[in-house]
Amino acid sequence: MAEMTVIEAVREALREEMERDPAVFTLGEDIGARGGVFLATEGLIEQFGAERVIDTPLAEASIGGVALGAAVNGMRPVAEIEFGDFIWPAVNQVIGEAARVRYGTQGRRSAPLVLRVPYGGGVRGGLFHSQSIEVAFAHQPGLKVIAPSTPYDAKGLLKSAVRDDDPVIFFEHKRTYRLVKGDVPNGDYTIPIGQADVKRAGSDMTVVSYGLVMHYCLEAAAALAEEGVDVEVVDLRTLRPLDTDTVLESVRKTSKAMVVHEDTKAIGIGGEIAAVIADEAFEDLDAPVKRVAGPEVPAMPFSPLLEAEFMPSAEKIATAMRELAAY
Amino acid sequence: MAEMTVIEAVREALREEMERDPAVFTLGEDIGARGGVFLATEGLIEQFGAERVIDTPLAEASIGGVALGAAVNGMRPVAEIEFGDFIWPAVNQVIGEAARVRYGTQGRRSAPLVLRVPYGGGVRGGLFHSQSIEVAFAHQPGLKVIAPSTPYDAKGLLKSAVRDDDPVIFFEHKRTYRLVKGDVPNGDYTIPIGQADVKRAGSDMTVVSYGLVMHYCLEAAAALAEEGVDVEVVDLRTLRPLDTDTVLESVRKTSKAMVVHEDTKAIGIGGEIAAVIADEAFEDLDAPVKRVAGPEVPAMPFSPLLEAEFMPSAEKIATAMRELAAY
Amino acid sequence: MLSEQTSPNNPETNSRPAGSAENDAGPPTLNDNDLLEMYRTMVLSRVLDQRIWQMNRQGRAAIVASAQGHEAAQVGAIRALDPERDRFYIYYRELTTMLALGITPLELLLGFLAKDGEPLSGARQFPLHGAIDRQRCDIVSFSNVVATQLPQAVGVALADKMRGEKRVTVAYFGDGASSMGETHEAMNFAAIHRLPVIFFCENNKYAISVPLAQQMNIESVATRATAYGIPGIEVNGFDPVAVYEAVGAAANRALAGDGPTLVEAVVERFLPHTSDDDDTRYRPAEDLEGIRDLDPIPATEKLLRASGALDDALDQEIKSAAQKIVNQATEDAENAPFPEPHDFYDQVYAPGSPGDQS
Amino acid sequence: MLSEQTSPNNPETNSRPAGSAENDAGPPTLNDNDLLEMYRTMVLSRVLDQRIWQMNRQGRAAIVASAQGHEAAQVGAIRALDPERDRFYIYYRELTTMLALGITPLELLLGFLAKDGEPLSGARQFPLHGAIDRQRCDIVSFSNVVATQLPQAVGVALADKMRGEKRVTVAYFGDGASSMGETHEAMNFAAIHRLPVIFFCENNKYAISVPLAQQMNIESVATRATAYGIPGIEVNGFDPVAVYEAVGAAANRALAGDGPTLVEAVVERFLPHTSDDDDTRYRPAEDLEGIRDLDPIPATEKLLRASGALDDALDQEIKSAAQKIVNQATEDAENAPFPEPHDFYDQVYAPGSPGDQS
């Protein structure tokens, strides 16, 4: 066990997987000598050489397409998209192609690639370095989508992603990179894809979340605990396939539910979770399922007060929890 | 009034708008002499010339980007994406850029462009000519997203889209093009963006839908009527902004609700509608909100029996209605 | 060489603008038997193609993109490659390529009729889309989306290079696909890493209805090679031997570690874009006039007859064999059932893996 | 011409590969006063740039992409254009361009400090992103996403052409952006329609940390012009007069209806990519050695002194004026408030239009 940050956990997972399997390599912009703009790949080119740590041209469509081709041809590429905001040129290869390779060839080919995507705000990134872009991917059958919130989950899930035989989009929240620390086992372990995790047990309401704001949910839950409200916090960890079993089990116990995410609200992850709860736990619910999410503006603005206005904070979440508790 | 098909209504709207406003022009693949692969632009190049009906190279990113640039510079481009399945190379310009132009310039610039996008299945199009791709767009604040189901709505809404000062994605269901006929007024009229339409009034349950399968909902409702169940069918028509008022008003009346769409189920339009109903009409609901949607496979397969397995049919919808009625 | 045929494009561009390949060894010279075999494949392709088109017109096949006019280019290219060694990232117009690689008319017809047992996708996809079992031949066409195969082929070649396998990956595409951003990115990436790729462009001068002059401001797609510092070779795609030689030289370069080559075979599309298209809407009648006189199949026949390799009897044998094969395949394909949806949820994800619903 | 400076790139590529522009009239010759004014802007830009970098290091500015090393190219280009007539689709490294177009140091500093009244986006965006009021100057930079401005600029020029307005649209980009598919599509589209666009590449040989050799297999971005049948001009971006002449010729071509030109100004990035970057990780010390000796600002000073247009007193005046302006702007910007979120929901959609929440 060692205490480390999310970025360290990502780097360690990547390094160990590259040591374990010569088919694993990584490609992306500035991941070589620069070590990646967030230093996720720091030291890898020194250890594995420029053949397995490939600095690409500034061209996301080819990052996606080349990774896909290499994956189909027996390799295990881990591609880094520098910022989630810049992933759109690659989606033709990822949502369009990779997601359909196995189904469209009846299993004659598969696409075991990982796309590592730093995403999210609260980093003074403005409209184009803060976006939550998970919905377009999480909506697409054929992809697996992961969004860990802790160093422990990040390492274990990234290893599972690398070993998975299907295309995996691995979202890393930029604000958690250095902010969130936690104990991480030395050496090898994996966390199964598709399993949510109860990060705090509680009996009065269920709060479902993922990524950075999951930590804000824990903060808010601690505040509510002092007020006598016992909140259970479920960290989805995987956005496709969704672990609705864990969510429903919790809601059946607590009878109240809320979903919290940083991404804008309409037609998103929160709607799906709320819809599933409202359908399958209909008889158990004592209150409507509430959502706390980013506001319906195109993205998170740059200036500090504007950024704060966008971001779901522990305070905003606590307020919503209090309202739900009082329902 | 004249009876016409959806494709004729689209063509008439486009022609009338080009006659009305010299700033309106259209660009896309094969829209000139060919008249578009679905003939939506048939006759336009003869009437308006190659300057206003521009056959582009096979390059969707530039179709999106050029349309955006022209829109910002005072024109009203209507771009055609040949098939929705091929829109991904353009999303960097549309979801990434166009959606943020107004917000990101504090209103100093705007992007009044229309993207006409034939989408959807039931046309023996297989995995890459059948996709429902509306979620990625409908999720993005800054865009407006329209998906009409009838010739009347198509003409009136396309005119509103052309005159709208924001970027509009206009989804035309390919299967409705020639299948769905209806009365359309001669000459000018518009239908407001953002207003759902009750296509069938009923008192026992609310079914919310859009596009091709909205017609299947009407068919199923007719079948249920014979069984004594009176179904109200709400056609969303606009997917962003969603007209939740009309939906909620209906549900408050009927106390039961179902959402039906062709697109795959998870993290989609249906989830949002269900979540809104389950939240805001919580006290009015007599049953969980049900969803009928495409199955969780990457897209609609080619071979006829496989295609049928994917598509929500009137029978499948009627079955779900019966279950809900019996709850 | 069918040297009496001249390329309709500017012959000046038939230069090698940068990173000249002139020193590369060409492939071995073809003899009459080789050409005869190529002729056989072209004839079979034409007969099959005509049959499928006809079946579409009768409402028996859903949609067809014809290879008529592309046969010589396709058969010439495969002749220069090794079906067991190399990898083929095709696009939808590769009927002759498929036959030349050993896929049978029956298998192809199962695709056009969307029948059970179709070997690329189990009829989940359009004809010619999906992938052939890798052990048999590495033919891939994941999607109908134009140009996506180019960066994919580059990644495939990268993997081979990383493992030290000596193989050539061929990315097939049309003139229309050359406008896509992904084509630019693919060529740039392959050039930087000197990957063993052949970018094989079948330039039939139309992207559906859009003629070359509205697709680009240059005469020849091969010119683009300059932008990547790789050789660009324009070749008459009605001349199977010239295509064989150009692709052979490109394959040698690739295998020698000298990187990618852009080969442009100038061809003609004898029929509308697909069976859904009506080319009288946009294609001037003059455009097709005279072009069929250059049809590479009778031209090859003439050449083989002139050299004595082909006489009436053999020609008759070849043509009726093709008819017979296609007739039998048609019957078998029509009798085959449509796939039932029992495996509808299979292979969304790996069997047993999270999300698998099968 | 600062002819003692030579371009670090291969001078051979300084040809005009296709659609030669050699017959085009160049712009009017610059006199000493013109150069003096350009010098003034370069000095101001450098002083402001240093200030912002320093403020970042002190934690007072969030993020900075420095223009140091690009000043001569940027000031030379604007000199050849008409701020009222033309349209400027810039990218994030255009500090000198902004000053040359009349945006004030205070306005720019409001952006770097994300303060209220920032003139491009109201500090919703990164510094230099958004748009300047059109009545004032058509400067646009919608996003941080590299290369998106290129097809947009093409659409802008298309609109001007459709309306018969005689204007030039300049799309600014870096060597890194040249790898993007959208760059290919933009140039291709503009070439086909002969649109009045200048593709102005500031090649500083790095895309963040990735050096040119890993970005492309050619020596000069201007080579790419061949692929579109348009003129490609490589010019020494440390020579403001040479850049002025190249851009002037390109503008004349555009206004004459002869279509787009690709102008590549070869420059150097004196500082790390942005203030978030640490270039010692990847940039060999040799790489920067000697480069600062070629700094265009002292070189221009020398030239002006040699011609007698500049003496100690005037130079002193220019430099202290720049300091004074920047000092005052810094104070004013620091005193300005951050924008409050009262208009947070404004301009998501047009006021009063469906979806408007303001």
Ligand SMILES: Cc1ncc(C[n+]2csc(CCOP(=O)(O)OP(=O)(O)O)c2C)c(N)n1
């Ligand atoms: C990205 C994309 N855009 C549009 C289409 C629709 N489409 C299918 S084929 C085609 C023309 C392709 O032309 P070309 O590459 O020259 O190949 P050809 O059919 O002439 O052999 C088009 C526009 C598509 N499949 N993919």
Ligand SMILES: Cc1ncc(C[n+]2csc(CCOP(=O)(O)OP(=O)(O)O)c2C)c(N)n1
């Ligand atoms: C599509 C996209 N990918 C990646 C990035 C991250 N990024 C920002 S600037 C940059 C390098 C740009 O290099 P270049 O075009 O040469 O401009 P320079 O900064 O050198 O002036 C990169 C990779 C981005 N902004 N957009």
Ligand SMILES: [Mg+2]
């Ligand atoms: Mg073609």
Ligand SMILES: [Mg+2]
């Ligand atoms: Mg650069």
